[in-house]
Amino acid sequence: MSKTDLTRRGLIKTGTIAGAGLALPTIFTAQSAAAHTNEPTGSTVTLGFNVPQSGPYADEGADELRAYELAVEHLNGGGDGGMMNTFSSKALQGNGILGKKVEYVTGDTQTKSDAARASAKSMIEKDGAVMITGGSSSGVAVAVQALCQEAGIIFMAGLTHSNDTTGKDRKANGFRHFFNSYMSGAALAPVLANAYGTDRKAYHLTADYNWGYTTEEAVKSSTEAMGWETVAAVKTPLTQTDFSSYIAPVLQSGADTLVLNHYGGNMVNSLTNAVQFGLRDKQVNGKDFQIIVPLYSRLMAKGAGANVKGIFGSTNWHWSLQDEGSKAFVKSFGTKYGFPPSQAAHTTYVQCMLYADAVERAGSFNPCAVGEALAGFEFDGMGNGPTLYRADDHQCFKDVLVVKGKENPDSEFDLLEIVEVTPVEQVTYSPDHPQMGGAEATLGTCNPGA
C-alpha cells in the first residue's frame, strides 16, 4: 500500500515552483526576443526615411526619397542592383535584410527640429521602424540623433555638414557618411592658396546657426593657417532674403575675398546679390575680387544660375565621378528617374546600404551589434574611394571633392566641375580635435532600447 502525501497546499506549492521553472526559460526567451526596440519578428523589416517633404529643402528631400526607394528596390533584389554590385562587402544578397523583405515608412522633417523628432518618434512607435535615416539639416540631424539614442534605434544621418553631428553631439547610435565643415576647410585651403595666393584678406558672411558657425570656424582656421587674414566675420539671420546691406560694405572693409558660409536659399540669395553688386568685376589690393562657397549643393547651385561660374566650393560627391561605384549609381538612378542623382541622394543611398550590410554582417538588427559592425568598418566601391567609418566618432573618412562652378555647362545638371580630389589623409583629424568638441566629446554607450 502506498501512501501519498499529496495535499492541496502541497500541490499548489509544487505547481507554482514547477510552473515558474517551466516559465523561466520562456521569460528569458521572451526577453531575448525583444532584446531591442522594434525587433522585426515577421517576414519584413521596416526602415524609417525621415526627409524634408515640405519647406524650403523639399526638393532635396524628394531626391533623398528617390534614392531610398532605389536602395530598397536593390536590397529586395529588384532593378540592376546599383552600387550593391560594386560595394566591397558582399554580405548583401538581394533578398532583403537577413532574409526579411525591406519595407519603409516616410516622415516629413519640414527642416524643423521639433517636427523631425515628432515624425521620427511616430515612425518608431507606430510603424515599428528599426532604423531612422535622412534629413537635410544639421539642426535636425543632431535632434533626431539624440532621439534615436534614447529610443534604442540606429540613426543613419542624411545631409548634415556641421562638425557637431559627429563632434560634440556625437552619439553611439548615430552614424554619418556625409563629410563635415572641418573637412571642407581642410580640402579647400590648399586649392585656394594655389589659385588665389597666400596673401588674401577674407570677409566672412555666416548663417546665424550651428552649421554656419562650424563652417566659419573651419574655413577661417584653415585659411589663416596658410597666411590669409580674416578681416571680418558677420552673422546673417537665417531668415534673411536680401543680403545687399551685408554685401555692400564688403569692399569698404578692404577685403579681397568673400566667403559665404551659407546653404540653400541663403546661399542662392547671397551669391546672387554679391554678383549683382559686381564684386567679382572689382580689383582690391591689386587682386581680382573672389567669392567662395564652402559647401556646394548642385540642387541649390541651380537656383543661383550663372552666378556660380568659376566659384570654388566643396561637395561630398558628384555624378560626374568616373569610379565604378559612382557610374553604377548614376546609371541606376538616371535610368529610373531621368536625371542624375544629387549628393543628398548619394549619401542617403549609401547610408541605407551600409546599414543593411552591417545588419547582415552582424547577423542581427540589434543596434549594438549593428553599431559594432559599422564602427571601424572599411569599405570601397560606394563612389568616394576607400572609406573608413571611424569607431571613435562614427564619422566616415574619405576623399573630399573640391569643385568649381562650370564656365560652359552642357546641361542643366552640368553645373559643377571637379577641380581636385583631396586625399583623405589631408582631411583627417583626431577624434578629440577642439573643433569637434575636444576631449569631452564622447559617443556614450550604445542603447538597444526595450
Add this chain to the structure above:
Amino acid sequence: MEAIILQILNGLDKGSAYALIALGLTLIFGTLGVVNFAHGALFMIGAFCAVTLSRILTLSREVIDESKTDFLGNPLKVDVPLVYDYFGEATGAAIINWSVPLAILFAIPIMMLIGVVMERGLIKHFYKRPHADQILVTFGLAIVLQEIIKYFYGANPIPTPAPDAFQGSFDFGAMLGFDPNLIIYPYWRIIYFTFAMFLVGAVFAFLQFTTFGMVVRAGMADRETVGLLGINIDKRFTIMFGLAAAVAGLAGVMYTPINSPNYHMGMDFLVISFVVVVVGGMGSLPGAVLAGFVLGILESFASMREVLEILPGLNQIIIYLVAIIILLTLPRGLMGKKGVMED
C-alpha cells in the same frame, strides 16, 4: 560717411518692395475694409509670372548633338528655344534675355484677373465678418496659393536674371568724389527703385485725377452715401482689388532679378508689410509709402557691422522696435487718419 550713403541706397530698394506691397494692402483695406493676409502671396505670384513667361519663351525643341554625351553616356539632347526658329537666333536670344521686363505686360492682366477672382470668389463673403475671420481666411488662402506654386515649380529658388544690359553696378562713390568701389549699387536696383516710384505715382495720380479715382475716394470716405447716389461702388471696389493685386504682382515681377523667386517669398514680405501699414497709419496711402522707405532704410542701417558689434541682433528686431516706439508716441501711425479702425 560712405557707409551711411551706401546703407541709404540699400534701404531704397528694400523700401520700394515694402512700400509697393503696403500700398496694395492699404488700398484694399481702405476700400473694402478687408485685412488681406494673402497680399504677400500676390507678390509671389507676380514673381512667378516672370518665371512662367521666361519658361514660355524658352520652350524648346530637342536637337541631338552627337559630339557630346549626357550623364548616362547617350548622345546629348540640346534644347533649341522655339523663339530662335521664329525670330532668328540673335533676336530670339534678346527676347529671352529681356523676359523680366516683358513679364510686366504679361503680369498685368493675369494679376488683375487673379485679384478680381479672389475678391468675387472668396473675399466678398467676408466683408461683414470680423477682422479675425478675414485674417484667417486670407492667411489660409496664402498658404494654398503658396503650395500650388510649390507643386508646379518646386521648392528651390529659380534664377530669373535681369537683361544683360542691366548687369553689374554703378559706382556712386566715384560720381560723388569718393574713392572708387566704395559706394557701388547694382543697376537693376536703381531700376527697381525708379519703377516703384513710377508705380506709386501712377496709383496716386489715378486716384487723384480720374473720375473713377474720385468715386473710389468718395467711397472710402463714406460708402453708404456714394451707394445712395446710385453709384455701383462694389464694382469699383472689385476693380480696385484687381489693381492692388496688379501693383503687388508688378513689385514681384521686377523683384525676381534681385532674389531668385521661390514659393515662400511672399511670406517673407508679408509680416513686414503689415508692420509698414500700421506704422504708416491704417488707411493712409502716403503713410504706407513713407513707412516702407523709412523701415527699409532703418533695416539696412541695423545690418551694418559697426552697429551689430555694439548691439548684436539689432538687425532682426529693428523694424518691430521702431514700430513699438512709433505706435507708443503716435498711436495712429505716421500719417494715420482719425476714425480708421477705431470704432
